[in-house]
Amino acid sequence: MDFIIEFLPRIFDGFLVTIQVTFFGVIMGLALAIPLAIGDLYGGKIVSTIIKFYVEFFRGSALVAQLFIFYFSIPTLLNIRIDWFTVGLVAFTLNSAAYQKGYIKGAMESVYEDQMTAALSIGLSKVQAIIYVVLPQSLRIVIPAWSNEFCSLAKSTAALLTIGGKDLTAAGRTMASQTWRILESYTFIALIYFLWITTVMKALDILYNKVKIPGLEVSA
Amino acid sequence: MADTVMECRNLWKIYEKITAVKDVSLEIKEGEIKLLFGPSGSGKSTLARCLALLTTPTKGDVFHRGECLTRPGVNLNKARARIGFVFQHIWLFHHLTALGNVELGLRRVLKLPKKEARERATKALREVKMEEWANHYPAQLSGGQQQRVGIARALAMDPYIIILDEPTSALDPELIGEVTDTLRALAKKGTTMFIISHEMQFAREVADEMIFFNQGMIVEEGPPERFFTKPSSDRAKRFMERLIKRTTKE
Amino acid sequence: MDPLSQLSFILWGVPTTLAISILSFLSGLALGIPLAFIRVYMGKPFQVMVDLYEKILRGVPEIVMMLLLYFGVGLALGLKPFDEAFFAVTFALGLRSGANQSQIFRGAIRGVGESQMIAARSLGLPTSQAIIHVMIPQTFIIATPGLGSEYALLIKDSAYAFILGVLETMKRTDILRMTTFDTVFPYFASAFIYILLTFPLATYLDMWGSRKRKELGL
Ligand SMILES: Nc1ncnc2c1ncn2[C@@H]1O[C@H](COP(=O)(O)OP(=O)(O)O)[C@@H](O)[C@H]1O
Ligand SMILES: [Mg+2]
Numbered sequence: 001m002d003f004i005i006e007f008l009p010r011i012f013d014g015f016l017v018t019i020q021v022t023f024f025g026v027i028m029g030l031a032l033a034i035p036l037a038i039g040d041l042y043g044g045k046i047v048s049t050i051i052k053f054y055v056e057f058f059r060g061s062a063l064v065a066q067l068f069i070f071y072f073s074i075p076t077l078l079n080i081r082i083d084w085f086t087v088g089l090v091a092f093t094l095n096s097a098a099y100q101k102g103y104i105k106g107a108m109e110s111v112y113e114d115q116m117t118a119a120l121s122i123g124l125s126k127v128q129a130i131i132y133v134v135l136p137q138s139l140r141i142v143i144p145a146w147s148n149e150f151c152s153l154a155k156s157t158a159a160l161l162t163i164g165g166k167d168l169t170a171a172g173r174t175m176a177s178q179t180w181r182i183l184e185s186y187t188f189i190a191l192i193y194f195l196w197i198t199t200v201m202k203a204l205d206i207l208y209n210k211v212k213i214p215g216l217e218v219s220a
Numbered sequence: 221m222a223d224t225v226m227e228c229r230n231l232w233k234i235y236e237k238i239t240a241v242k243d244v245s246l247e248i249k250e251g252e253i254k255l256l257f258g259p260s261g262s263g264k265s266t267l268a269r270c271l272a273l274l275t276t277p278t279k280g281d282v283f284h285r286g287e288c289l290t291r292p293g294v295n296l297n298k299a300r301a302r303i304g305f306v307f308q309h310i311w312l313f314h315h316l317t318a319l320g321n322v323e324l325g326l327r328r329v330l331k332l333p334k335k336e337a338r339e340r341a342t343k344a345l346r347e348v349k350m351e352e353w354a355n356h357y358p359a360q361l362s363g364g365q366q367q368r369v370g371i372a373r374a375l376a377m378d379p380y381i382i383i384l385d386e387p388t389s390a391l392d393p394e395l396i397g398e399v400t401d402t403l404r405a406l407a408k409k410g411t412t413m414f415i416i417s418h419e420m421q422f423a424r425e426v427a428d429e430m431i432f433f434n435q436g437m438i439v440e441e442g443p444p445e446r447f448f449t450k451p452s453s454d455r456a457k458r459f460m461e462r463l464i465k466r467t468t469k470e
Numbered sequence: 471m472d473p474l475s476q477l478s479f480i481l482w483g484v485p486t487t488l489a490i491s492i493l494s495f496l497s498g499l500a501l502g503i504p505l506a507f508i509r510v511y512m513g514k515p516f517q518v519m520v521d522l523y524e525k526i527l528r529g530v531p532e533i534v535m536m537l538l539l540y541f542g543v544g545l546a547l548g549l550k551p552f553d554e555a556f557f558a559v560t561f562a563l564g565l566r567s568g569a570n571q572s573q574i575f576r577g578a579i580r581g582v583g584e585s586q587m588i589a590a591r592s593l594g595l596p597t598s599q600a601i602i603h604v605m606i607p608q609t610f611i612i613a614t615p616g617l618g619s620e621y622a623l624l625i626k627d628s629a630y631a632f633i634l635g636v637l638e639t640m641k642r643t644d645i646l647r648m649t650t651f652d653t654v655f656p657y658f659a660s661a662f663i664y665i666l667l668t669f670p671l672a673t674y675l676d677m678w679g680s681r682k683r684k685e686l687g688l
Contacts, residue, residue, distance in 0.1 A: 060622075060665035062629035064640055065657055072653035111314070117274060118311040122325035122377060123301025132328055137315045151528060158531035162633060169534055176541060183542035190538060194529040201529075215359025216314050 003179040004188060007171070014171030015192060021088045021167070022154045028089075029096030029153075030146070036097060037104040038130065041112075051101070058098035063159050066091050071163040084165045088157065096153050103145040107138035140211055147204040154197050168192060222250040223285070225381050225412050226271060231280035233266050233436075240266040241277070242436040248381065251410045255423045255444075258433030259459065264416045265308065267433070268385045271414065272305045285380065301329045304374030304382035309390050310366045312358040318345060318369045319354040322376045330377070344376035345369070348402050364395030368402055381412045388419060420463050424448060432456040471650060473659075479646055480660050483639035486556075487667070490628040490638065493560045495621050498567025505568065506575030507601060520572065527569035533630050535562040540634050555634035563624055570623075574616035578609040611682045618675030622668035629664070639663060 004011075036055075040048045058066065070087045074080075082090075111134055119129035158169040172189030176182045227247035233240045240263040248254050256264055270277045273289055273296050281290045289299050312321050322341035326332045332340065345351045348368040358366055367387055374382050387403070388396040400422045406413065407426040417423060423430060424444045431441040432453070440453045451457045471479070509520040527535075539562050544552030551557045582605060590600035632640035643660040647653055 056665060056669060057661070060626075060668045061661035062626045062640060062664045064629045064632065065643070065661040065664060068643075068647075068657045069661060072647065073657050076653045114307075114309065114311045115313060118307060118313065120274060120297075121272065121300060121303075121305035121307075122373060123297050123299075123329040124325065125297045128328055132324060133313055133315075137313075140315065155529075155531040158533040159630065161533065169531065169537070172534065173537065176537075180546075182546040183538070186534060186538035186542045190530045190534050193531055193534060194526055197529040198525060213315050213359075214357045 003175070003181055004184075007175045007179070010174065011168065011171045011189075011192070014166055014168040015196075017085070017088075017160070017166060018154070018157050018168040019196070021085075021092055021157045021160065022150070024089050025092030025096045025153050025157070026146075026150050028093040029100050029149075032093065032097035033100035033104050034135075036101040037108055040101065040105055041108060042126075042130075055098045055101060058095045059102075063091075063095065063156050064162050066095060067159060067163050084160065084163045087163060088160050088165060088167075092153060092157065095156075096149060099149055099152075100146070103142050103149065104138060107141040107145075108134055110141065111137040137216060140208075140213065140216055143204060143208040143211070147201050147208075150204065151197055151201055154200070155193070158193075222252070224248070224283075225250050225252075225285060226414070227283040228271060228277075229281050229283075231267070231270055231282065232278045233263070233270055233275065234278040240436055241270060243280075244436070244438055246431070246438065246441075248412060248414055250380075251412055252428050253407055253411075253413045253415065253426050254429050254431060255427035256414070256416045256431045256433050257418050257423070257459075257463075258439075262434050263436040264433055265385050268305075268383050268414070268416055272303050272383050273300055274305065297329070301325065301377055302379050304377060304379035306367070306370050306374055306382065306384040306387045308386040310358075310363070310370050312366055312369055312373070314358055317355050317357055318350055318361065318372075321358070321369055322373045325373070325377050341372075341376055344372040347375060347405075348372045362395060363391045364398045367391065367399050371399075371402055371406075375406075381414065382406070384413065384415045384417070386416050386418070388417065418463055420448075420460075432459065434459075473655060476646055476650065476652075476655060477659055480639060480642050480656065480663065483637060483642035484663065484667070486631075486636065486638035487625060487628050487640075490556070490560050490563065490631055490636070491621065491624040494563035494567050494628070495624050497560070497564030498571045498620070498624075499617075501564070501568025502571025502575055503606075505572035506579060507605075509572065509576055510579050511597065511601075524569040524572055527566050532562060532566055532627050533633060535566065536630060536634060538562075555631065555636045559628070559631040559634060559636060563627055566627075567620060567624060570620050571617070574613050574620060575609060577616070578612035579605060581612045582608045608686075611679065611686065614679030614682070615676040618672040618679070621675075622672040625667050626664060 036051055040051045043051070067087060070082065070091045071084065075082050115133050115137065116126075116129055119133045120126070124132065157167060160167045161170045161173065168189060172185050175189075176185035179185065224247050227245075229245050231241055231244045242263075244267060246254070256267070258264055266275070269275045271282060273282065277290060281288050283289065284299060284303065288294075289296070312318075313324065316324060319338075319341055322344050323337050326337035326340055327334070330337075342351060342354065345354055348371050350365060350368050350372060353361060353365060353369075358369070361369065367390075371382075371384075371387070384403070388399050391399065396419065400419055403413070403415070403422070404426060415427070427444050429441060430444050430447050432439045432447070432451070432455070434455055440447075440451060440456045446452075447456065447460055451460055505520050505523070508516050536559050539552050540555055540558035543549050544554070544558055552561070586604055586608065587600055590604040591597070595603065628638060629640040631638050632644060635641065639660055643656045646656040650656070
């Protein structure tokens with residue numbers, strides 16, 4: 001156990017990186033996904049085609065390839081330098097937004113037609129109807145899907161390792177190679193991931209049950 | 221002579237494959253109740269939605285209180301705020317309580333302050349006898365209760381006309397009465413209404429005039445008594461017989 | 471190297487990418503279907519066990535799982551064949567996919583509904599027969615779109631194999647970057663290859679599934 005205690009500070013630093021990138025990615029991804037979903041639904045042909053390309057690129061290609069593009073290709077093309085942490089923030093945000101857009105759009109479509117007509121009938125404008133009727137319903141419905149998205153994003157931040165990131169997985173690898181307690185090191189890291197991912201998902205589950213409204217439930 | 225509240229002239233609605241409304245003209249005067257009925261798929265809902273500016277007619281004009289609302293540049297949101305509409309499938313906002321449903325338009329469209337909106341919404345709920353259910357969500361209410369909230373939601377906006385598209389047809393038979401009773405009370409107060417309904421007993425009591433609608437066209441119109449005694453068109457006669465037979469059986 | 475030979479250098483990794491994803495998909499299927507039926511039709515202790523399995527496999531990063539199996543189990547413990555990177559990767563993804571597919575099938579079983587099971591039993595079919603002849607065929611139709619996305623996910627996740635040095639698409643891309651010093655073309659090319667591998671199949675299965683469901687009124 002000594003080796004774990006010795007490495008705890010490092011593990012903790014790595015864990016902080018993992019948490020930061022994950023939360024930043026999920027929350028900024030949501031912030032970006034909402035306009036993307038609205039744009040896809042109401043923005044007309046051109047806007048929705050552009051959004052489709054964006055989404056297909058991030059959902060269709062391997063995450064590692066995306067990280068490399070942000071880490072190697074884009075700095076070359078723009079002649080700038082980007083550190084791995086910034087790459088992580090940007091790439092995971094854009095990647096997550098592509099997935100979240102799908103969930104939000106789906107939820108918006110499912111409440112769309114009748115609720116929109118009813119909203120128009122009392123004199124709300126389309127924009128007001130989206131803000132006061134469509135979004136409050138969709139965002140509630142989308143929480144379970146959002147929880148899954150959090151889970152897969154939290155796991156995929158481990159790929160930061162490939163661009164030299166110092167996240168939790170990287171800390172585990174250092175620990176394994178320096179102590180030669182390979183199995184124990186990785187098991188310990190796996191346990192940390194498992195605990196924090198499961199805890200956050202449980203919290204989202206509780207949140208969902210709190211804001212859930214009779215008649216607007218989704219079955220898990 | 222009372223003023224004309226709502227009117228349409230030579231109205232057409234053509235969907236890709238189907239012509240749902242064919243050259244319909246009608247008018248409703250203040251305090252008048254007109255009741256439209258006809259077979260399913262004949263275009264009644266489409267007509268009602270054109271009249272409420274919820275869909276754009278393909279051809280023809282809709283006037284409300286003398287103003288043509290089918291011209292370009294009209295502020296439709298403003299117009300719709302004063303036209304009450306009650307839907308066949310109710311369509312309350314799922315995420316809002318009964319009170320929240322009624323308040324939404326008052327707060328966001330009429331921009332009333334919170335307190336005033338609440339008072340007006342509560343008054344509307346009282347009118348449909350739903351005051352004590354104010355804090356329930358739609359899914360916690362029966363169909364009849366939901367539809368009464370739907371009526372309150374329209375009523376609260378102080379509409380000069382209420383258009384109701386088969387307000388009872390999605391309800392279980394035993395719940396129809398509470399909704400028709402609510403409408404009877406509104407009728408007694410002189411509310412101008414355009415109602416699509418197949419509740420013939422109710423129609424006979426409240427309607428000033430009935431309109432038989434078939435294949436997108438007005439086939440026959442006149443006072444209820446005429447439909448119940450000697451409708452002039454064959455189609456209307458057969459349709460009436462079927463309806464009456466169905467209601468007496470239940 | 472001209473772009474065409476660069477591209478073909480990367481493309482030589484595609485068979486390995488496909489091998490990893492197909493094998494792990496099939497392992498996931500072999501795991502996921504029984505787990506789903508156990509979860510739905512067997513007693514509480516089994517439910518708890520399946521849930522725990524799913525939670526763990528969905529709560530640990532694929533990369534950590536691969537490192538654990540390859541370095542920890544394969545090299546440190548010397549357990550064969552985990553010392554083969556290809557095997558360790560496929561095994562890790564297969565376990566993960568089993569958890570995902572169990573969820574997909576569980577949803578589909580619920581979608582088919584209790585009534586079908588009762589109807590089958592009323593004909594005198596024993597539970598196992600009812601599952602094989604009535605539930606599984608319908609379950610597959612409902613599950614198809616989900617299975618399509620799961621397969622696409624495996625193709626993308628197979629790129630993590632490059633961390634263990636498996637010579638698949640991503641690894642070849644990286645080698646190309648290191649030998650040509652070109653940091654742009656290889657990565658865009660391989661991103662595009664992954665899109666070609668995932669998009670058509672997932673889209674097709676999604677459409678097929680929706681059409682079939684409509685046809686059968688599922
Ligand atoms: N949005 C629409 N697009 C295409 N066709 C429609 C649409 N709405 C209604 N229709 C068609 O128009 C016809 C009239 O429908 P509707 O007005 O709902 O009739 P009713 O209310 O009398 O049952 C039907 O054939 C229906 O299928
Ligand atoms: Mg109708």
